[in-house]
Amino acid sequence: MARMVPERPANTASAAEVLVFERIRDELPGDWIALHSVGLTIHDAKPWAEIDFVLIGPTGVFCLEVKGGIVSREAGVWYTAPRHGPNAGKRQALKESPFQQVGSASAELFHFLNARLPKMATSVTGYAVAVPDVAWTTQGPDIDVALIYDQADTIRSFGDFMRRVVTRWTEKVGTNWNKTLTVLGRADKQIILNAIRGDFQLVPSLRATADLAEMELVRLTEEQALLFGRLSANPRVPRQWRRRHGQDRHRRRGGPSLG
DSSP states (O other), rough: OOOSSSOOOOTTTOHHHHHHHHHHHSOOTTTTTEEEEEESSSSSSSSSEEEEEEEETTEEEEEEEOOSEEEEETTTTTEEEEEESSSTTTTTOOSOOOOHHHHHHHHHHHHHHHTTTTTGGSSSEEEEOOOOTOOOOOOTTBBBBBEEEOOOGGSSHHHHHHHHHHHHHHHHHHGTTTOOOOOOHHHHHHHHHHHHHHOOOOOOHHHHHHHHHHHHHHHHHHHHHHHHHHTTOOOSSSSHHHHHHHHHHHHHHTOOOOO
């Protein structure tokens, strides 16, 4: 089983993402790490981008975009439409094709990781697209069918699909460029995981804690003084209490004793 980070799908995950999440978790070997819903603020063309899955394995890092429901293209515009639910069949236009979306995100992620782990330059950083609800039957110069996980792939192991993806990307960036690719070891994968989604805990500094405590003390003192003033002016409060606390409040202000 692959290591999933987080261990459960995000609350915003679609049914297709949940299916793919479970397939990745159950059908990839234990030397793979899978990150679900990875945000990017480093994208040159977008203020914010998201990668549905980032798969970190011995052969490299692979970004996976998931599109559930019906997928179509009309007059150059890509659409998706859910198959079930209140919006079933209602098309939603995409700003770019799934391949453009995940391809540009993977390129930005490569630059980010390469600055932190030089070994990335001699390993694979690739991408793929998952459309588990439909059978992919179309081809074109902008479509690499070897990188598509469709309905037919769901009857086989997800590991089979990833072997196909790895083979295709090894050809693209290795064989075709006469480049010798290196394998990512356990320490390399941990560096990548820490760079993308490392654990952390932020705690207040001692100075900040002391300053907050002092501010709270001053606030409480002022509130108490205001409360005592109101009580001292209230005729329903016993005269003895009002005299004693009114005198104490007067002394705190630096005034002369009342008796």
